[in-house]
Amino acid sequence: MTRIVESAAAMVDLGFEMGSTLKAGDVLAFQAPLGAGKTTLTKGIGKALGVQEEITSPTFTIISEYEGRIPLFHMDFYRIDDEEELELLGVEEFFYGSGVCVVEWSGIAAPLLPLHAVKIIIELKENGARLVSLEEPE
Numbered sequence: 001m002t003r004i005v006e007s008a009a010a011m012v013d014l015g016f017e018m019g020s021t022l023k024a025g026d027v028l029a030f031q032a033p034l035g036a037g038k039t040t041l042t043k044g045i046g047k048a049l050g051v052q053e054e055i056t057s058p059t060f061t062i063i064s065e066y067e068g069r070i071p072l073f074h075m076d077f078y079r080i081d082d083e084e085e086l087e088l089l090g091v092e093e094f095f096y097g098s099g100v101c102v103v104e105w106s107g108i109a110a111p112l113l114p115l116h117a118v119k120i121i122i123e124l125k126e127n128g129a130r131l132v133s134l135e136e137p138e
Helices: 007-017 038-048 085-089 091-094
Strands: 004-007 028-032 063-066 072-076 100-104 118-124 129-133
Touching: 007 038, 007 063, 007 085, 028 038, 038 072, 038 100, 038 118, 072 091, 085 091
Parallel strands: 028 100, 028 118, 072 100
Antiparallel strands: 004 129, 063 072, 118 129
16 A cells, blocks of 8 residues: 555544554554654554544653553654664563554564564655555565
8 A cells, every 4th residue: 555645634544544454463663754744643543443542752752552442552763772672671572462563663673573564654755745655564
């Protein structure tokens, strides 16, 4: 799936669409630059999962947990230096747990991600739009 997204509201709508198909144990690995809309997309996913709380960027908390009909674990590895730090945080327990994991800045976690993780790539376009691509595992 590849889609052009023109606004923040459309990004939330896309997240809702994606989130409505997710089940416990699913992992979404985001790859996108700063300001691309990763957290905005996650807001829509959370809405579809029944999260009532406001979803915010977990840049400083690293992992935020939200309750819904399925728990949402929103992770941001922007400030993580190496894979060992992730292992100490116990992120693999979340990847194979009872919730949905959304992982921002997932590149550093690549060796730890489950084989079933879905890659979400967001590219910024010159006109402010975003190109959102979903890559299913092989």
